[in-house]
Amino acid sequence: MEIILSSPRGFCAGVVRAIEIVELCLQKFRPPIYVKHEIVHNPYVVKALEEKGAITVDTVEEIPPNSTVVFSAHGSPPDDFQKAHDRNLRVIDATCPLVTRVHNEAIKYNSEGKRVILVGHRGHAEVNGTMGQAPMALVDDTGPAELPNWDSDTPVAILTQTTLSVDDTARAVSKIQNRFTDALVRNDLCYATTNRQEAVKKLAEQVDMVLVIGAQNSSNCNRLREVAERHGVPAYLVNSAEDLKDEWLADIMKVGITSGASTPEVLVDQVISKLKPNKISTLNVIEEDVTFVLPQEFRK
Ligand code: SF4
Known part of the structure; x- marks a missing residue:
């Protein structure tokens, strides 16, 4: 393998x-x-x-x-x-400073008189935090988008949760733009979400199956699994090597592995050890060099 x-x-x-x-x-x-x-x-x-x-x-x-x-x-x-x-x-x-940026956008656009629409998953911690910043309507990115019952010329600002599917978000935003003629769109999907999804699309073209290593409650891990599956290969989200199932691996020659933004590399290493491959290579799609400063309390 x-x-x-x-x-x-x-x-x-x-x-x-x-x-x-x-x-x-x-x-x-x-x-x-x-x-x-x-x-x-x-x-x-x-x-x-x-x-x-x-x-x-x-x-x-x-x-x-x-x-x-x-x-x-x-x-x-x-x-x-x-x-x-x-x-x-x-x-x-x-x-995360990229979540804080969305909070600040919500406050700014609300104070400018726009109605804010957030595209995201109801109940997710990030959505709860963002929705507390200013009055706004939530539109789910997956289901049939239930849009607010506002006049079609209402000035709206469209914000998004940072860890959604790039493609689902584009569809949801397009529906909102079709409904509201004066819609300002912010691209709030974060670089990590976008880059990992872009990379897994390329990965799916080269393998028989994709394993996403990460937690079941991680939004970006779930989106990675869905993106891989939509690109034509079986894809499974596993917390660790213990979750691997033998039946997934029958007749599989090439396994693609990715992991979510909250997954430590040690869990990837453990999955690799369990699979005992003959060959390991890396598909480099995008280089990242992003870092964030620490809060004031810890700056030297
Ligand atoms: S996935 Fe990472 S970079 Fe993106 S918003 Fe969440 S914490 Fe920030």
């Missing part, structure tokens, strides 16, 4: 930054450090940080007063900052 590794894959700059923020908090402020929502959507990463003294919680109300809390990379609504203030918490915000 041959393995072709997709590049880029794995950690994005926002995830690297968020994990580093929790580690720096553990060193600077000492455990326990609370983390509101999984710092990134990967159980391996969450467990590794919990073993060092991080405690993951779902809500601010679970955190004892006067503690230190890191808000996850997905972004948080202003309500959560207010609740943290009321409990006298020290908040370190690990929101």
